[in-house]
Amino acid sequence: MKKTENLTVTVIAKQSNGAGNMLLTLAGAGTDRLPSFTPGAHIDVVIPGCGKRQYSLCSERADRQRYQICVRLDQLSTGGSRWLHQQLKVGDRLLISAPRNHFPLPDAPRTLLFAGGIGLTPLLLMAETLAERRAEFTLHLYLKRGDELAFAGRLAQLGERVVIHYSQEGDSLRRQVPAELTHPHHSVLVSCGPAGFTDHLHQLAAHYGWQAGQLHSERFSPVPTTQSVAGDRFEVEIASSGARYAIGADQSIADVLEAAGISIELSCGQGMCGACITGVLSGRPDHRDEVLSQQERAANDCIVLCCSRAHSPLLVLDL
Ligand code: FES
Known part of the structure; x- marks a missing residue:
């Protein structure tokens, strides 16, 4: 899985946008155009000391010089939205990911x-x-x-x-x-x-x-569930090297692979953003995410590494 490159942007405007919401306008460095995106796309924003948070893009798609995101001040904030509302200033720099879209606009009459x-x-x-x-x-x-x-x-x-x-x-x-x-x-x-x-x-x-x-x-948040990342033990195999790793009853695949030094793209860590979707070459995934469509789940040819497990004893990952 190829890691998405991060981009540095500058906050050029910060405006109230309805009670409790802040509209942030972010400009790319220099005259470079920002990566294009489609409706439903989001970016990760790296919050100092808090990790990454995901925000949908709402800027006009034709405008490749700037992105806009709208941030609601979450009363239960673990620091992300509070920092963006209260600490971030116009002129500050932010690290963001390139846009990703796991919520595309479907085609229908x-x-x-x-x-x-x-x-x-x-x-x-x-x-x-x-x-x-x-x-x-x-x-x-x-x-x-x-x-x-x-x-x-x-x-x-x-x-x-x-x-x-x-x-x-x-x-x-x-x-x-x-x-x-x-x-x-x-x-x-x-x-x-x-x-x-x-x-x-x-x-x-x-x-x-x-x-x-x-x-x-x-x-906005995962489906409340008693089904956590825990489950039966199974193994994953890295297709490119043949190396196998045991996934313990209360470990995620992402945890085990990261601990083994294998580079995994991670963002929300909750099965919601799609950053860690990886191809499956054999075996049957036990999908526990919020991001794959019904069709993608049924195809069983990809898995969300931060939360999903296996129904089969072995999964071969396209890594
Ligand atoms: S890191 Fe977001 S879905 Fe896995």
Whole structure:
């Protein structure tokens, strides 16, 4: 697995963007163009003393001189969003990864976009792309109150294809189901938001006959589960060298390979960002991530090394 090169960028603007959100504009060094990206892509941001955090890109794709990310101040912050809100200044430099996209915009005759809070960030760019293509879509945005509205100008440009729901006014997904959600035909349902929002949306979708392959989502946090990285012991083989490593009952593949000095691309460490996806040449993975699609899981030809395990005694990794 080839490690993604990090980029140094400079913070050129820091603006409030709806209550609790900060819009950061990052410029590349010199006149070099930044790597291109597609809607749904994210970058890792290296936070001093905290490690990497992932943020969706929301800048206009045509602008290759700068990136924009929107950072919500997480009240349970382990330091990442708090540092970006409170310590980072205009003029500071940041280390970021090149964009990665494991949440691409699916192709379908009709697209329903459902955003919970700042889950709007990747979906806004998808909505703008669909509008450019003159495709059929609606963006439903769920907020608590009016002061939470971010990207007001860009949403206004999308006109009546944006429907904003305020739960303080009784318009929440739990109280009112948009009529469009009751018609799954020739459609995809793309959502981004907190885990509870996405889970409830998917329950409603299943009730109205949406199939798993029509649902595309990105969550802010992993699905709460009693199933941790722990499980039965198994072995992995590195295809290029033939070396084998035993993965203990409470170890991840990534932990064992890193301890053995094998270079692994890691970012979230929670099975959410896709940085550590690696090819599988033989064996049957036990997928425990949040990032692979149903089709990718069924193909069994790749695995997320930071959290997934094996159903077979041996996995041969394309490393
Ligand atoms: S490091 Fe993010 S999915 Fe493995």
